[in-house]
Amino acid sequence: MGARRRALAPALAAGAGAAVAARVEALEVFARARRIALYAALPDEVPTRLLFEAVRRHGKSALFPRQAGDRLEFAPVERWEELRPGRYGVLEPPPGAAGDARADLVLVPGVAFDRRGHRLGRGGGAYDRTFAAEVGEDIVLIGVAYELQLVDEVPHGPGDRRLHAVVTERALYPAEAPG
Numbered sequence: 001m002g003a004r005r006r007a008l009a010p011a012l013a014a015g016a017g018a019a020v021a022a023r024v025e026a027l028e029v030f031a032r033a034r035r036i037a038l039y040a041a042l043p044d045e046v047p048t049r050l051l052f053e054a055v056r057r058h059g060k061s062a063l064f065p066r067q068a069g070d071r072l073e074f075a076p077v078e079r080w081e082e083l084r085p086g087r088y089g090v091l092e093p094p095p096g097a098a099g100d101a102r103a104d105l106v107l108v109p110g111v112a113f114d115r116r117g118h119r120l121g122r123g124g125g126a127y128d129r130t131f132a133a134e135v136g137e138d139i140v141l142i143g144v145a146y147e148l149q150l151v152d153e154v155p156h157g158p159g160d161r162r163l164h165a166v167v168t169e170r171a172l173y174p175a176e177a178p179g
Contacts, residue, residue, distance in 0.1 A: 001111050001112050001148075001149060002044055002111070004148050005044040005045070005146060005148070005149070006043075006044045008146070013046070013047060014047060015169065016046050016047070016146055016168075016169035017041075017046050017047030017048065017049070017050050017051075018050055019169040019170075020046050020050075020051065020144055020167055020168065020169055021048075021050035021051045021053075021054050023167050023171075023172055024051060024054070024107065024142070024144075024167055025054045025058075027172070029104075029105055029140050029142075030058075030105060032104070033060060033103075033104035033105040033140075034060055034061060034104055035060065035061040035063055035076075035101060035102065035103045035104050035105075036055045036060050036061070036062060036063065036103060036104065036105045036106075036107070037063040037064070037065065037074050037103035037105070037106040037107065038051050038052060038055065038062065038063070038064065038106075038107040038144075039064060039065055039090070039107065039108075039109055040064065040080075040083050040090065040091035040092070041109065042089075042090065042109075045109055045144075046144050046145060046146055046168075046169070048107070048144065049080060051107065051144075052077075052080055056078070061076050061101070062076065062077050062078075063075060063076055063077070063101050063103050064077050064083065064091075064092055064093050065092060065126075065130075066086055066087075066092035066093055067086065067087045067092075067126065070125070070126065070129055071126055071129045071130045072126045072127065072130040074101045074102075074103060075093035075097035075098060075101060076093075076097065076098075076101055077093050077097070082094060082097070102139075103139060104139065104140065105139070105140045105142065106131065106139055106140070106141050106142070107142055107143075107144050108127055108141055108142065108143050108144065108163060109121070109143075109144060110143055110144075110145060110149070111149070112149050112150075112151050112154055113143045113145050113149055113150055113151070113154060113163070113166045114150065114151055114152060114153050114154040115150065115166070115173050115175070115176050116153075116162070116175055116176050117143075117162035117163040117164065117165070117166070117175030117176075118153075118154040118155075118156040118160060118162060118163075119143050119154060119160075119163060119166075120154045120155065125159070127161070128159055128160050128161050129159075131161045132159070132161060140164050141161065141162075141163045141164055142163060142164060142165045142166065142167055143163045143165070143166040143167070144166075144167055145166055145167070145168050146168060146169065147168040147169060147170045147171075149168070150166065150168065150173070162175060163175055
């Protein structure tokens, strides 16, 4: 999956980022949300800078994750330039930014996704632990992916948190009922 994402031409990746941002911005849950958590994409992920700009343009609080033990905490960021390389080289809020803000909508990265709302992350489990099923049931989780990251089935276990939907450059896929 990583090789397929890395093989995308920069213009295609940028176009996918723009399409995903437009789809998210058009969602009712986006309109209702006051605090939106997103992430600074790694080079092989759907670019998220335009999502950040949409969040800020609508006057919403943009929250970014940083590692806090085996979980994530989220801190508000007003300007993209505030982000600093953290663990694993991922851009995150600077150390002095107050953390542990609560989001209404969380945009989640992943390696692969299925239409039942399961995701395969990079293996650390931080998103699943942070949004465990018994915590924050009212928080809407939407995976952000290239269409090529959708697969028939993602391995999952009892500790994995299902997403409400996955958004790609082509469509929004609400999670199907487990079955």
